[in-house]
Amino acid sequence: MANEIKMVCDEMDMLAEDTTIPRNIRRSAQEAKNNLLNEKYALDVRCAGAMNVLSDLTGDSNMPMQAYTLILQILSQLEKISKDYDASKGN
Numbered sequence: 001m002a003n004e005i006k007m008v009c010d011e012m013d014m015l016a017e018d019t020t021i022p023r024n025i026r027r028s029a030q031e032a033k034n035n036l037l038n039e040k041y042a043l044d045v046r047c048a049g050a051m052n053v054l055s056d057l058t059g060d061s062n063m064p065m066q067a068y069t070l071i072l073q074i075l076s077q078l079e080k081i082s083k084d085y086d087a088s089k090g091n
Contacts (some may be wrong), residue, residue, distance in 0.1 A: 001043075001081065001084065001085065004077065004080075004081050004084075005036065005037075006082065007077070008036065008074055008077050008081070009036065009051050010080060011038065011070060011074050011077075011084070012029045012030070012032055012033040012036075012050075012074060013029075013033065014070065015067060015070060015071070015074075016030045016033070017019070018026045018067070020064060021063070021064060021067045022060075022062045022063070023028070024060070024062075025057055025060060025062075025063055025067060028053050028057050029054070029071075031053050032049075032050040032051075032053040032054050032074075033053035034049070035049035035050045035053060036049070036050040036078070040047060042085075043081070043082070043083045044085050044086055045082055047078045047079070047085070048082065050078055051075055051078045051079065051082075054071050054074060054075055054078075055074040057071055058071060058072070070085035
């Protein structure tokens with residue numbers, strides 16, 4: 001699971017560091033990453049926080065298509081991580 005989280009964080013870094021993407025989207029990608037890495041909370045809560053930040057971006061009309069596609073991919077991966085975590089906890 002740690003490998004999957006690292007992969008998602010790397011993708012969020014790609015968003016945060018891409019200067020062709022508007023600053024608000026880059027800032028939100030960094031915020032989502034910080035939510036995911038905050039070990040103060042359980043993994044499913046961290047995933048939900050990151051997903052919430054990223055899903056708010058999907059309606060942004062200034063978003064380039066490549067950023068939109070990457071965000072949808074990240075959302076899908078976060079949902080899978082969260083479900084796997086829930087399954088491992090017996091929920």
